[in-house]
Amino acid sequence: MGKEEVIVKETVEDVTKELASLVEKEANEAIQSRGKFIIGLSGGSLVNFLAAGLPTISTDWSLWHVLFCDERVVPFNSDDSTFGVYRRQLKSNGGALPLTESQFLCVDPALDADTAAADYAAKVSALLGPGRAPRCDLLLLGMGPDGHTCSLFPGHALLSVTDRAVAAITDSPKPPPARVTLTLPAVNAARAAVFAMAGAGKADMVRRVLRDREPLPAALVQPTDGRLVWILDQAAAAKL
Numbered sequence: 159m160g161k162e163e164v165i166v167k168e169t170v171e172d173v174t175k176e177l178a179s180l181v182e183k184e185a186n187e188a189i190q191s192r193g194k195f196i197i198g199l200s201g202g203s204l205v206n207f208l209a210a211g212l213p214t215i216s217t218d219w220s221l222w223h224v225l226f227c228d229e230r231v232v233p234f235n236s237d238d239s240t241f242g243v244y245r246r247q248l249k250s251n252g253g254a255l256p257l258t259e260s261q262f263l264c265v266d267p268a269l270d271a272d273t274a275a276a277d278y279a280a281k282v283s284a285l286l287g288p289g290r291a292p293r294c295d296l297l298l299l300g301m302g303p304d305g306h307t308c309s310l311f312p313g314h315a316l317l318s319v320t321d322r323a324v325a326a327i328t329d330s331p332k333p334p335p336a337r338v339t340l341t342l343p344a345v346n347a348a349r350a351a352v353f354a355m356a357g358a359g360k361a362d363m364v365r366r367v368l369r370d371r372e373p374l375p376a377a378l379v380q381p382t383d384g385r386l387v388w389i390l391d392q393a394a395a396a397k398l
């Protein structure tokens with residue numbers, strides 16, 4: 159297992175800054191060593207952290223490739239589409255995120271979930287190489303109130319998938335039901351994985367994962383040869 163760090167900052171603004179500086183460092187190291195930066199994004203409150211933090215960083219944006227740790231199989235103009243949410247950020251305020259749509263590797267919402275997963279898996283291998291454990295430079299993850307991360311839910315059969323990097327789910331307990339997600343082998347192959355979160359609403363689950371070490375999906379994120387970083391505000395860390 160790689161190295162785990164838990165960073166506790168005072169406020170949500172400090173979480174945003176810490177996350178932005180970590181992304182900047184990882185991006186610039188990846189670009190320096192490998193000529194490109196491959197980052198996996200999630201939805202939820204992470205989008206707000208990134209919309210506030212990314213414009214402050216200094217990097218060669220043209221060398222970024224963005225994929226999704228998971229995505230809902232819904233049209234891009236649906237409020238449930240994670241790409242849709244980021245796309246609105248690209249367009250707002252003259253571009254809150256300094257990236258272009260063509261830099262995103264998207265799950266095709268015109269396909270059914272299984273076909274969309276196969277199509278997304280092909281796009282991921284074209285970028286990262288074949289296999290069940292492609293190596294992203296950085297994955298930014300969220301954690302739901304049940305301890306899920308990506309579309310890996312507690313007790314779900316997808317947690318035992320080890321033979322592929324990408325899988326479909328059509329019975330997600332959290333709507334919408336049809337999604338495409340990276341699997342645990344792909345998540346744990348990352349060079350770095352980061353959970354960033356804030357607020358008292360996260361405190362119980364943060365305790366269950368980080369202190370009690372319950373085998374919830376978020377706790378199964380343990381990059382085998384990479385960094386794991388949790389960035390919390392004081393409210394989210396209150397029960398550690």
Ligand SMILES: O=C(O)[C@H](O)[C@@H](O)[C@H](O)[C@H](O)COP(=O)(O)O
Nearest residue numbers: 200201202203204300301302308
């Ligand atoms: O598709 C989903 O189920 C959500 O996008 C999910 O993955 C999200 O990251 C967590 O539920 C945390 O959400 P918050 O960051 O908004 O608390």
